[in-house]
Amino acid sequence: MTVAEKKHRIIEPDSLIGKRIPKMDAPDKASGRTRYIHDIDLPGQLHGKILRSARIHALIKSIDTSAAKALPGVHVVITAADIPDQRPIGVAKDHFPLKVGRVRSERDEIAAVAAESEEIAEAALKLIKVEYEDLPVIGNPEDSIKPDAVLIHPEPHGADGTHLHLKQGTSIAHRGKADNVAMRFDYAHGDVVQGEAESDAVVEDTFKLHYVTHCCMGVSGMIAEFDAAGNVQMYSNTQVPFLHKREFAEYLNIDPARIRIIQPPIGGGFGSKLDIYPFEVICLYLARAAKRPVKMLFTREEEFLASPTRQPVLLTLRSGCKKDGTLTFRTVHTLHDNGAYTSWGATTPFVMMQTFSSLYRVPHCDYHTAAVYTNNPYAGSFRGYGNLQATFAIEQHMDMLAAKIGMDPLEFRMKNAQDAGEVTGQGMSFKSCGFKECITTAASRSDFARKFAENQANQKKPGNIKRGIGMASMLHVGGGAKIYPSDGCGTILKMDDFANVTLITGASEIGQGSETVLSQLVCEELGLPISAITVVNNDTAITPWDVGVHASRTTFIAGNSAIGAAKKAKGKILAVAAKKFDCTEADLDLRGGFVIRAASGEALVELSKLLRNLHFQEKAELVMTTFYYEPPSVHQDKGFKGDVSAAYAWGNQVVEIEVDTDTGFIRLLKVTGAHDVGRVLNRLGIEGQIEGGVVMGQGYAFTEDLMIEDGKMKNPNFRDYKLVTAPEIPEMDIAFIESMDGEGPQGAKGVGEAPSICMAAAAANAIANATGTRMFELPFTPEKVYRALHGQTPKRYWKPWKAE
Amino acid sequence: MTELKRYYAPTSLDQAVECLKGGNVTILAGGTDLTPQSQAGRIKFRETLMNIRHIPQMSGITLEGKEIRIGALATITEIMEHPLVREHLPALVEACDHFASDQIRNAGTIGGNICNASPAGDTLVPLLVLDACVELASMPETKLYRHCMPISTFFTGSGKTRKSLCELVTGVRIPVPAAGHVSRFYKHGTRPALDISTISIGVAGNLKDGVLSNVRVAFGAVAPTPLRATATESALEGRHLDAATIEAAAVAARDEVNPIDDVRATAWYRKEMIHNMTKRMLENVAQA
Ligand SMILES: Cc1cc2nc3c(=O)[nH]c(=O)nc-3n(C[C@H](O)[C@H](O)[C@H](O)COP(=O)(O)OP(=O)(O)OC[C@H]3O[C@@H](n4cnc5c(N)ncnc54)[C@H](O)[C@@H]3O)c2cc1C
DSSP: OOHHHHHTOBOOOOOOTTOOOOOTTHHHHHTTOOOOGGGOOOTTOEEEEEEEOSSSSEEEEEEEOHHHHHSTTEEEEEEGGGOTTOOOBTTTTOBOSSOOSEEOSTTOEEEEEEESSHHHHHHHHHTOEEEEEEOOOOOSHHHHTSTTOOOSSOSOBOTTSSBOOOOSOOSHHHHOOSSSEEEEEEEEESOHHHHHHTOSEEEEEEEEEOOOBOOOSSOOEEEEEEOTTSOEEEEEOOSOHHHHHHHHHHHHTSOGGGEEEEOOOOSOOTTTTSSOOHHHHHHHHHHHHHTSOEEEEOOHHHHHHHSOBOOOEEEEEEEEEOTTSOEEEEEEEEEEEEESSOOGGGGTHHHHHHHHHHTBTOSEEEEEEEEEEOSSOOBOOOTTTTHHHHHHHHHHHHHHHHHHTTOOHHHHHHHHBOOTTOBOTTOOBOSSOOHHHHHHHHHHHHTHHHHHHHHHHHTTSSSSEEEEEEEEEEEEEOSOOOOSSOOOEEEEEEEOTTSOEEEEESOOOSSSSHHHHHHHHHHHHHTOOGGGEEEEOSBTTTSOOBOOSOTTOHHHHHHHHHHHHHHHHHHHHHHHHHHHHTSOGGGEEEETTEEEETTTOBEEEEHHHHHHHHHSSTTOOOOEEEEEEOOSOOOOOTTSOSOOOSOEEEEEEEEEEEEETTTTEEEEEEEEEEEEOSSOSSHHHHHHHHHHHHHHHHIIIIIOOOOEETTEESOOSTTTSOOOOGGGOOEEEEEEEOOOOSSSGGGOOOOSSGGGSSHHHHHHHHHHHHHSOOOOBSOOOHHHHHHHHTTOSOOOOOOOOOOO | OOOOOEEEOOSSHHHHHHHHTTSOEEEESSOTTHHHHHHTTSSOOOSEEEEOTTOGGGOOEEEETTEEEEETTOBHHHHHHOHHHHHHOHHHHHHHHTSSOHHHHHHOBHHHHHHHTOTTOTTHHHHHHTTOEEEEEEOSSSSOEEEEEEGGGTEEETTEESOOTTOEEEEEEEEOOOTTEEEEEEEEOSSSSSOOOSEEEEEEEEEETTEEEEEEEEEESSSSSOEEOHHHHHHHTTEEOOHHHHHHHHHHHHHHOOOOOOSSOOHHHHHHHHHHHHHHHHHHHHTO
């Protein structure tokens, strides 16, 4: 290029927003190059294994580890007795990593071994002798609240009946709990008695939601290492490194500053890595005792047995409306099966009550949850966080109420749907809201009204194949959720001499595509191609603070943070350029790797050249910026009221099915979805997110079922725990409603959880449309459907119960 | 950590059966049952692990007189794609088509499916209705001894057969069906691939002028072994396949099975499906 040509080079405006950008980690993952935790081995590393309980609920009378300790190749064997400073973990601090005197569920950790190989560690576990004394098992939450129920967390006593000498503490793990209620939530707005008095139609039903689990392709694992000074380095798959850094420090009784967490590429999270689990703390104990790095990896069976689940729920909902279709009230009681210990599953009411109070306009709402202890697996957080369960109940009642007053289900929803500008009874303020457009778009693209009427007319006609169509809507946080003191995220951005950017973000990548979308936002600001950026996002010693990957928040919060840092860099660059070209900053812009004249697009100087000039001059400078974004949301008050998110995501999905009434088989034919995503940033990424979410919702609705009988898991394997397989995935037609949120990065909202929420509810409505039979319990496996169709499913009624 | 001491890969049938004489041998074919079973600790390897995949007499699918011989080492994929099988044994093709996944079908053999003797083994039900015989080989003294046993008498319990530890299954023989012969197979699983049968049904017979004769009906996953359904067969034998006959046969089918509850289904549902799907298959045969 000659100098003359260069002078007149015009760079046309271009944008990365809305484009289809392949995920940055895709080539490595597709070609098997990604190094997961499974592929990392440290010099001198030992292998850790855990001995789990052979009983569901029992006292531990004695543990004999002598033979295991004597096995050649074994370095350390530990039990609770070896860790006198053991601290309880979990949301309610009711859980010692190594069990003290008592086991309460099938997966309970009794002892752990660190040995030179996995095989030796396994062999050592077999040499550990444990004597138990069985206790009665509580296998379901209804039994747990009976007056004579055995206590799951009584005041700790030793095997001989004397008080156990636990290090002093006030937690449930130390003191016990005098009843089986782990947590309770009570929320109300309006007056449901008045609401019911104003109602022309009222329905009440009990819904039962089952156990499912995340099934991350990468099983859980961790490597822990202490250096000579006692500092800890962990390779961990956590979704919340900064919160865990603090928590792990507490469990190890050391200063948080001494903990460094490195996250290798994570083989799936979906919420499962939001809490600290016993194996992680045990791995640290082993490493501390062995003075060697210890690696612990789950087997697939262990992944099933010892991972958290989605929260199972028993729910009785009473809803009413007027003849004209106006909703009047909702009364909700749920019984959450807390399992033996408390993790995030118990707190799903935070999200569930939002759906009950605010998805549609409801003047009166009364909500109660009791999460009660049983000897079952315990539930953690899982994409959707209670919303799948709440939506399952609400959206069936929407169809049932509509039918009762003879109104079209579509019209009924539209009549009660929220609009922009609304502030709900719970204090959520909808600044942008494409809800109604979601409903009408999904309905028209799927030809809902016509098919709904046709299928209904077909119900009684001969033939064993029945078609059904059903819809469900959703509301979920889309701009973070202010649960912790800060819901923010920090960014450090640096530019090198070649105009390459390193984006150092607190936001963790768990496969969701955050590094790609954050890169896109930064490159959009700086007028650079996506190839010009490197993302560093996995080391607490380097990256600035972030609250973690949850609540569909990363694109929104980390996105705004990244944009903030990029804007500061741009400001600095333009200031330098304005001086150089003797104009104002407003006259200039960055585009295609150049500083350009904003009005004409004329390229003035290559950005890399400008940066080098800045660097290699007398008053040398680099472009390095930082930004911390805190969303303008607020904490809820004691009554759970307040505008917790900076934006809210909306959606509606229509499910079409074919039911074979001779077998109960359901073929999922098509899913039509319309989602208010604020704005599409990476089209490829958002399509993947929605499609993946639909399939996850499909599994929840139709195939996945973690079978627990009296605390025992019946199917901890992929043969009998049925994930959806490729040929079962339906045709999908997904529309994006761009409501351009004022606070969102480039107008976008979070949508990570949204797509999995509607499926089960819409499927239930489709079954009713196809067959006239309502199903109140998941999953819709062939036998369950067949039973329901043939009158073999007694209608369940759980009498609302409120904890004292 | 296993008692396995020796790996042996014979290249002839004589070598293989000679090795089996001692009896302390685990036979490996495709390994698709053996590997998961040993990994889960459900079986222990014996002293010798004998890989039989290099024995030429045990592979191939051929027409021998009035019989189709399928070598024990024939994989599910080979069987499914073979022209002889496709022409004469549609029920077996159907079973192979719903068997596991491509990867497993490429490795798993029919001999392994027979010897594993699972009540849900998918080729077993069609083999039963096709009157197959199991070929066995052993070396009682110093000479190779071969004989055949009807598959209907081969299974004695879940995972148990009449084959002794010193015997090798070398293949199966199936009479070439006469003209007018019909055969059907149905597998009830909850997904299109990679599922173990909740129940399975095989139906065969000669259909002439709407009358079914020489009827064979067999069920899988409703008893400790795959089994012939004799009451159902009698309800059909020599009768006109009309609605009444079909319903009577479906009821007989439901009444003669005695399945269990497990993670895949309850006994009640299994009996319902035996009824409903036997009926559907017979209606389909009647329309053929
Ligand atoms: C993921 C998965 C899915 C599956 N799905 C199905 C399914 O849908 N339907 C179904 O029926 N099965 C299924 N199976 C089971 C298995 O694939 C079949 O039973 C297969 O036919 C076994 O053949 P193989 O050659 O792999 O047997 P192997 O595992 O090699 O052997 C099985 C048993 O038979 C013995 N044996 C093998 N060959 C001989 C012989 N010639 N003589 C004497 N003994 C012998 C072995 O010692 C062993 O005990 C599945 C397995 C897996 C892992």
